[in-house]
Amino acid sequence: MGKQTQTSPILLRWNEHVPASDVQDPLGLGLRGSARLASRLLYCITSVTPRARYFSFIPWCVLDYRQHEQGKPFASGLRDAIVLRxxxxxxxxxxxxxxxxxxxxxxxxxxxxQRWFNRDEKAANFKRLKFAKNPALSAYFNSIVNLGFFATESELPDTDEESNVQESTFDDIELSDLGLDLAKRYDSVVSKLAVTKRIATKDRxxxxxxxxxxxxxxxxxxxxxxxxxxxELLQNVFFALVASKGDSHRIRRQSLLLILELCRQFSTNQWVSRETEFGGAIYYGEVANEKYRLNVVVPKQLIDIATRWRMFYFHHFMGVALEGLFSWLVTQLADHGLAGTTVEALIARLDESSVRKNLSEILQVNLKGSFGESNPSNSFSSIGLSKGDLDVHLSKSLDKTVRSLAPFAEDSLEDMIRSKEHLYSSTGLALPMILLVTTLARYMQWEVTNYGKWLASAASDPYLDLVPPLVTSGLSRRFGNWWKCTWKELASFVVSRYVILQHQSMSYEKTFTGDRCLLQVDGPRVVSTGNYDEIGMTNPRLRSALQILKDLGMTEDDDDGVTHLTTDGKQFLKRELVKEAENEVS
Ligand SMILES: [Zn+2]
Known part of the structure; x- marks a missing residue:
């Protein structure tokens, strides 16, 4: 991880194998949390739209069809014409x-x-060649509409899923001035080529x-x-330098500037730009590995957007913790077969001496007595935090003390949970609980700020949506001063309310039949009906944004996988940061 010699520049986790179970997002923390936040932060750059050139290519298809095909006897409908191109x-x-x-x-x-190419045919006949069932049009269409390339007033959902573009609503779609400008620019590149002319004829x-x-x-x-x-026009579109509706485009612009700025800082010190590094820089203000540590300085004009991304990561770590608990729970329940067991019996395992022993080692502190009977205040005092109540002051001091890759830090705990090393032991219950508590305690200082409210507003249904502000207020309502409740009390409530009940509500919500529910509750007993051991919770829009910046010629990778700003990228960033500074309200 981290510095230098990394051939795969982005998102190592992305390439991991697909979960064995078909249940994804068992607590709704992805779709109803991270995805919503990412949609606000990188509007129109979805997880399925990573290539910038489709954004000028698809408008060009419309232009080319209108100019050269529409009205002729052999002409297809517009949708088919785009898919053909x-x-x-x-x-x-x-x-x-x-x-x-x-x-x-x-x-x-x-x-x-590729299969067709390998058949070594002399020509391509597109009347005969088969094509993908889901064309890129389905993935890019909503973003293209929302970026204003078509002459339509309505906005479409900014989703990470492909949409079904209906023929009937489609044929009369017209390019906007902006869409036409883009299409003409692409046209100037390809209009003279033989293939462009041939494809708009009868024999294709x-x-x-x-x-x-x-x-x-x-x-x-x-x-x-x-x-x-x-x-250049695509650059201007993504960086909101063309007239655009609404604040979402300005926020995307700032996110992209932030990503460029971080790539710049990472590359001067030979760090690669991936989700891990980006997350560390945003969350801790530093990136670290076993050997090196880089302090990241966010320019003043990007602090607002960086803080919003920080909210994203509070939700991310909370999500890893809750999914970690879910994964541990279904794994443990599998051992109990059809009879299942009670939550209380599972939680009681926090008292086992092996948990204290393992945690002392993992957290590099000398824990005394039963972990289950101890509480967060006690546990965190072992690394020098005061034993007082959890308030803004304590939250800030935890923020200063628990840095990236420290034993109590979210990134260390996340790695350990994802490694599944403790999935089969009682320690596997303690680790996500500690991750949850570290995250919420660090978050506490933001609770009453506008950023906290911004994060809270990602939840639209208080019974189905979980974000950190809802969980902290749930804990406070249940316990008052939860910081001094025992780990057993906390785990019992969190597992019952935010894992079991949450999973049940989500699975009914998704399918209405509950057949994707991996837990059955029968009075006090819980039974598992499947397994779940790959934690979701990623940042796929960041991956798309990094690729789009590359496609726009603003960044490029060297042989070691380090992403550098191109000369163009450097000049652009410098110029736009000056503009941001001018706009800043002090
Ligand atoms: Zn290519």
């Missing part, structure tokens, strides 16, 4: 790269196009050489090159 682009990129998909995120339908076939030409000029990887006519 998309298929041409996919094949063109595969041919251009000699059979390989684009790096940094292949185009939709690349695998099929073209030679491989002309496909390669199309890929060479209009492909996804070719956008960063200087001279790509659509690049």
């Amino acid at each position: 998309e298929q041409v682009l996919t094949s063109a990129c595969i041919v251009h790269h000699g059979g390989k998909p684009c790096s940094g995120g292949a185009l939709v339908g690349s695998q099929g196009a 076939s073209t030679s491989l050489a002309s496909l390669a030409e199309f890929g060479n000029l209009g492909g996804l990887c070719e956008l960063p090159h200087k001279g790509a006519a659509d690049r």
Whole structure:
């Protein structure tokens, strides 16, 4: 992890295998929490829209159809016309790269196009060639509408799922001035090519050489090159330098500036730019590994956006803790078979001497007596925090004391929980509880601030949505001074209310039949009906944003996987930060 020689530049966790169980997001913390927050922070850059060039390519498809195909006897509908051109682009990129998909995120339908390429045919006939069932259009459509490329007033959901673009509502869609401008710029790159002309004719076939030409000029990887006519306008769109509706575009702009600024600081010290580093910089103001530590300084004009991202990570760590508890619970219950066991019996295991022994080792402190009978105040006093009540002062002092990768720190605990090392022992219950408490105690200082309210407003249904402000107020309502309740009391409440009941509500909410519910509750006994051992909770929009910045020619990776700002990226960041400073209200 961390500094230098990392060939995979982004999101290692992204590549991990798919969960064995088909249950994802068992507590709704992703879809109803992280995804909503990320949508506010990176509006229009969803987890399924990582390639910038689709944003000029799809408007171009509309333009090309209107100019060269519509009204002719062989013309298809607009949607099919776009999908056809998309298929041409996919094949063109595969041919251009000699059979390989684009790096940094292949185009939709690349695998099929590769198989076709390997058959070594002389020409491509798109009337016969099969294409992906879900074209990129479905993934990019809502974002393209929300960025204002079509002449429509309505906004569509900013979702991480593909939408089903209906033919009927689609045929009369028109490009806005902005969409037309983008489309014309892309058109200036490809309009003279043979393939562009051939594809708008009846036989829809073209030679491989002309496909390669199309890929060479209009492909996804070719956008960063200087001279790509659509690049600058796309930069201006993503950084909200064109007229746009609403505050969401300004917030996305600031998020992107923040990401650029952090890439800049990371790269001067040879750190890679991935989710882990970004999270550390935002949450702790530093990135760390076993050997090195880099202090990150957020420029004044980006502190607001960085603080919003910090709220995102409070939710993230809380989510890892609660999913960690869920995962531990279903794993333990599996041992009890159909008879199940009670929550009280499971929680009582916190008193086992092995828990005290293991925790002393993991947390590098000398814990005395039963852990279950001890409380957060006691546990945190072992690292020098005062034994007083949890207030803003204590929250700030915890913030100063518990830095990145410290034994009590969220990132260390997250790694340990995801490693599943303690999933089968009683210590596996204590670790997510400590993660939850560290996170909420660190969060406490934000509770009554506007940022705390901003985070709270991500919950729209107080019975189904969990975000840190709701959980802290739930704990306070139940216990008053929860900081001094025993770990057993806390665990018992958290597991019953925020894990078991939450999972039940969520599974009924999702399917209405409850068949995805992994827990059965029968009086005091709980039985598990499946397993869940891969914690979700990631930041997929950040991954897309990093790729989009690369596509826009603002960053590039060196051979060690370190992401550097290009000359263009440096100048752009400098100029835009000055503007942000001018706008700042002091
Ligand atoms: Zn490519």
